[in-house]
Amino acid sequence: MDSRSVSKHIEELEYQSKPHRLLTLIFPLNPPRAQVLLGLKKRGFGQNKYNGFGGKVEPQESISQGAIRELTEESCLRARSVNKRGVLFFYFENDPVTMEVHVFDTVEYEGEWEETEEMAPKWFGVGDMPFDRMWKDDERWWPMFIRGKKFIGRFWFLEDQVTIVREELAEVDSLEF
Numbered sequence: 639m640d641s642r643s644v645s646k647h648i649e650e651l652e653y654q655s656k657p658h659r660l661l662t663l664i665f666p667l668n669p670p671r672a673q674v675l676l677g678l679k680k681r682g683f684g685q686n687k688y689n690g691f692g693g694k695v696e697p698q699e700s701i702s703q704g705a706i707r708e709l710t711e712e713s714c715l716r717a718r719s720v721n722k723r724g725v726l727f728f729y730f731e732n733d734p735v736t737m738e739v740h741v742f743d744t745v746e747y748e749g750e751w752e753e754t755e756e757m758a759p760k761w762f763g764v765g766d767m768p769f770d771r772m773w774k775d776d777e778r779w780w781p782m783f784i785r786g787k788k789f790i791g792r793f794w795f796l797e798d799q800v801t802i803v804r805e806e807l808a809e810v811d812s813l814e815f
C-alpha cells in the first residue's frame with residue numbers, strides 16, 4: 639500500500655487489502671469563489687465529461703505537488719497554493735482497484751488558461767454546474783465543496799461507470815490524518 643494513501647484510517651480489512659490508485663482533482667476558483675474552471679476531458683478515462691484537473695500521483699511527489707503539476711499540464715495555470723477539500727474513494731464493479739481521489743481547490747494561481755491535449759477549459763458559475771455531463775457522484779459532494787466544507791466520500795459504481803449502488807458521504811473537520 640502506498641504510504642501516502644489515507645486508507646490506513648479506514649477500519650475495514652477488505653478495504654485495506656485492495657490496491658489503491660492515488661489520484662488528484664483540483665478546481666481553480668475565481669477570487670470571490672463564484673466561478674470554477676472545469677475542463678472538458680478530450681481523451682481517456684472520463685472522456686467527454688466536464689471535470690476538475692488532475693491525474694495520477696507520481697512516485698516522487700507529494701499529493702499536493704501532484705495536484706499542482708496536473709493543473710499546469712492540463713490547463714497551463716500555475717497554482718501558488720492549494721487547499722485540500724476532500725478525499726473520495728471509488729469502487730467499480732469487477733475492478734479490484736480502489737480509486738483514491740484527493741480533491742483540492744486553489745484561489746492563488748498564475749497564468750492564462752489554455753486548451754491542452756487533455757482538456758478544453760471553461761468557466762462555470764459554482765451554482766450552475768453541468769452535472770449531466772459530469773461524474774454521477776459530483777452532484778452529491780459539490781454542495782459541501784461550495785459551502786467551504788471538507789468531506790470524505792465513498793461511492794460504489796456498477797461496471798457502467800454511471801450507476802451508483804451505494805454511497806457514504808460525510809463532512810469532516812479535518813483532513814490532516
Ligand SMILES: Nc1nc2c([nH]c(=O)n2[C@H]2C[C@H](O)[C@@H](COP(=O)(O)OP(=O)(O)OP(=O)(O)O)O2)c(=O)[nH]1
Binds near residue numbers: 663774
Ligand atoms: N469529479 C470526479 N473526478 C473523478 C471521478 N473519478 C475519477 O477518477 N476522477 C478524476 C480523478 C482524476 O483527476 C481523473 C482521472 O485521472 P486520469 O485517468 O486522467 O489520470 P492521468 O491524467 O494521470 O492519466 P493519463 O495522463 O494516463 O491519461 O478523474 C469522479 O467520480 N468524479
